[in-house]
Amino acid sequence: MRPRFFYLLLALLASGASLVYPARAENASSRPGLSSAAVELREVDQTYPADAIVEAVRQAIIAAQVTGRIVEARYDAGSRVKAGEVLLRIDPRQTAQAEAGAQAQLANARVAYERSQQLFRQKFISQAALDKAEADFKVATANSRETELQSGFTRVTAPFAGIIAQRLVEPGELAVPGKALLSMFDPKGMRAVASIPQSRLVGIRQTIRARVEFPESGKWVDAIRVEVLPTTDSQTHVARARIYLPENLDGVVPGMYARAHFVTGKVNKLVLPAAAVLRRGEVTAVYVVDDQGQPHLRQVRIGEAANGGVGGVGGVNVPLLEVLAGVAVGEKVALDPVKAGIALKQGSR
Incomplete structure (x- = not known):
């Protein structure tokens, strides 16, 4: 049976992408040149990736301090409140x-x-x-x-300005001392919490630098501070690390999955601009631009993001990815795969 990626490559060919045939020379001279960047061997950060969960630096579970029926609940999950604002009233x-x-x-x-x-x-x-x-x-x-x-405790107030994460009671329910009523957090300060094996602690503590990746959105952010807790779990032999994120990050909320990339040293890697990579199902490819400016689709194998590796393209810094196979140092790749695919389709007619 033919491999699955063979059919995926056939789909790319059907859409006008060619792995073999170059564009016709007469069309190459008439179309505008493609923006490209060279594949480079660079010294970038060597990293250790770890799964992480986002949490708020400042969060609170608000509990009842008196007994009584809840007569009013003014806010629900997602509401923004000010410090000292009344959230609930107890009879x-x-x-x-x-x-x-x-x-x-x-x-x-x-x-x-x-x-x-x-x-x-x-x-x-x-x-x-x-x-x-x-x-x-x-x-x-x-x-x-x-x-x-x-x-005074019959008026339940917000301890700080923030967002209601969850309301755990409804009007008419009985509140008793210690019963959780609401949870809230301050969206200004977030951190990612990750577990690190004991064997990796020395390298991470030497640099105390990290970047955090949010895979679903493709967003990367540099940590403003990394804090490795001083103790390790006696059974799992892992330590917890807190990676503090910049303030007021859009779309980052407690409970989100993230990946923390801890810097452990420096290493030389073959890298290319992340914008040049085309992903279609299980196929990962780039458009290699030859000396005549003609694009050719080529399958590549991509590694992790090249932390600390930022390339300059047209005076603008762009993130880089490690490339494990498929291209060589000095080859040029198109920075806009969609535009390159259109150019290739037009040139093959």
């Missing part, structure tokens, strides 16, 4: 009753203490009796302040 009647009872006890304790002071001055009671009255008054004062503080 205050139970705490109000407790506060009223504590104030009544405080009033009685104050009267009893003042009376004990008078009786002590008249030598009708002992020092021990006066001390007990004073202690009762202090306990009642503390209870009154605590219930007053508890009354």
